[in-house]
Amino acid sequence: MLQAYFARGMTDTAVFELFVRKLPPGRNFLVAAGLEQALDFVEGLRFGEEELGWIRDCGLFRPDFAERLAALRFTGDIHAMPEGTVLFPNEPLLRVTAPMPQAQLLETRLLNLVHFQTLVASKAVRCRLAAGGRGLIDFGLRRSHGAEAGLLAARASYLAGFDGSSTALAAPRFGIPVFGTMAHSFVQAHDSEAAAFEAFASVFPDNAVLLVDTYDTVEGVRRAATAGRSFRIKGVRLDSGDLLALSKQARHILDGAGLRDAIIFASGNLDEDRVAELIAAGAPIDSFGVGTSLVTSADQPYLDAVYKLQEYAGRARRKRSAGKATWPGRKQVFRHYAADGRFARDVVTLESDARTGEPLLVPVVQNGRRLASPSLASIRERTLSQLERLPAALRGLQAAAPGYAVEISPALEALAAEVDRATA
């Protein structure tokens, strides 16, 4: 397609917008994430010699195509919602304005980056809403879809309110707190569970969380409490069985041994629903490890996210495919707030349509130059403050009816009708 644009001289300004067509079932909102990595990609966009060599030699392209690509850099503008912003369907979270070949080339990787982190952040905030103030640690790397997914899931979940990750690389790369406990293999490798606990506690004074379910969980807690007499332990971890009953028994045993400060950490097929159930039932669990269901967003492993052409060469554009029609033109989202500071409603309209409310899309790249980005810590604060401002009905884990009000403006509807007449 890019070769065709070059060959036909179609290098006028294109405007593409990235948005999610609809909410997954059971969800009330999404959380924007992934912009930082998307902008890293845009800033570093260039074809390397190895790639150009393949493009020259593969026989699929014209001789001059590789030369055009060799010179390609991003020189356009990008507007986006800041990471951590709560958003809704049909609201552009990112808009690219650039010469067509540049803007088109970004599509796949921009979507790949923004879709995935938005997916995970939107799952992670549900865990945060379920967990209240209790600890939440990302445990998902082993079953994430590749290494990049594992690392970016650590970032997306942290910015959405998790307290840290077991993915060690997330610490040097993003400054995310890392947490580790122990594996069953450590217990199994010792001649007895008691020996394993003493070994671990002696190597990690003050910081050992002992995994107690390798053989018999209640016995394991008793052995941990015994180890806690000789060593200062941080707590115990339950990873299987009836977590409600076992956490109560564990608390009782630990308290009885004078280990009131020892925490109870729980893991094992947890998701936001299970966390909410355990807390509602009174489980004395201090911290939850959430793995596979978080990093794969297991109940909804994708969003209906797309990147669509809205304007080319100064003319608004629109597709009308069945079930996939788009709103044309360069758009802005204006958010209105209730008197108590909570979100009241959003209006999606043309950028040129002067409206009140808070504009959610802000400039992040101008003429190919990236503007300053917020720190990950400030993004995390933004997410948590956005959650505070959610209407109460949207804070639950089930879909609220009627859901949040997103208004398509009359100006946008009029433009869509006009574009349809022109391409009828």
Added chain:
Amino acid sequence: MLQAYFARGMTDTAVFELFVRKLPPGRNFLVAAGLEQALDFVEGLRFGEEELGWIRDCGLFRPDFAERLAALRFTGDIHAMPEGTVLFPNEPLLRVTAPMPQAQLLETRLLNLVHFQTLVASKAVRCRLAAGGRGLIDFGLRRSHGAEAGLLAARASYLAGFDGSSTALAAPRFGIPVFGTMAHSFVQAHDSEAAAFEAFASVFPDNAVLLVDTYDTVEGVRRAATAGRSFRIKGVRLDSGDLLALSKQARHILDGAGLRDAIIFASGNLDEDRVAELIAAGAPIDSFGVGTSLVTSADQPYLDAVYKLQEYAGRARRKRSAGKATWPGRKQVFRHYAADGRFARDVVTLESDARTGEPLLVPVVQNGRRLASPSLASIRERTLSQLERLPAALRGLQAAAPGYAVEISPALEALAAEVDRATA
């Protein structure tokens, strides 16, 4: 945990096995994949200066830990099922035998690589079984979970019988055929659909697949047929609406225009069930683009894959956690065949247990040295020939009852009982 192993001198030989605990609902079997990348990782295992610097300075570890890691290389053995092998729950698909710190360190990334490709290959073969001899192209990169997932999904789906991918990098990296059509943006960017089709067909003579659903699909097919009078087109692509009715109309229009060789390509929220339905209903679709549902394995985005210690320092080991108990010892899987060459039953037993049948685990790394690997083309052939040898009941898209027979040998049951007595 590694620091504790070093600190306590626990560097005896450990045996870990990677296996899937149970089939996802609705599935009859899995297909092993990802070994090649797993072995690339094992072969290249070493800590870089940047990583060691962080480990030295982060305050989490003892001073000598980074030095131990700096010297760490893999020196052990690996046995594995060849990629493309059909496998079942509780069957180890990979076994690592190495000094404990090495074997333990591999866990997360080995699982991360083998889990994901096995997941996608196991989804992709379902599409192949549904599609019969029709074309199947991976279209999923934009919604894959990161870049690595997109690239490895192209590989895993190709080795499981797909014909190619739209992920361009899969061609230079793996020699996978790449396919591209056009996007709606290309049509939208032109003043008319007819102009867009002519532009595309002129740039890609003989090879243009024209996307016909941007405005009105039937009109779009007519315009493609018109373009087909002036240019040789490869076919049309439907991406929305009623694909059964539209494919029949499209075939009728193309045939009427004398374009009997023009293919009909379909995409848009397809998965194996939808492909099977369309074919059963007689849709004249030549080739299917499967995207999001393939690369995220959307109905089942993870497998219950684990990497567990089975032996340490010459003694078999076992965990007994509720619902997660493991079979101890170094194991082999023996496959038995029926007279017609189809799989009849598997036996999981100890490696030392002399049994008949085909042993599925073969050496792939010896003393840290990698043995020769098959080509991707031969892996793909292996998968397709394995599908031919599946019992008929397992070839359907629904779960067969009672499913395939996997026998746990008496020798293995006896060892488990013995280990339980020792760790009681």
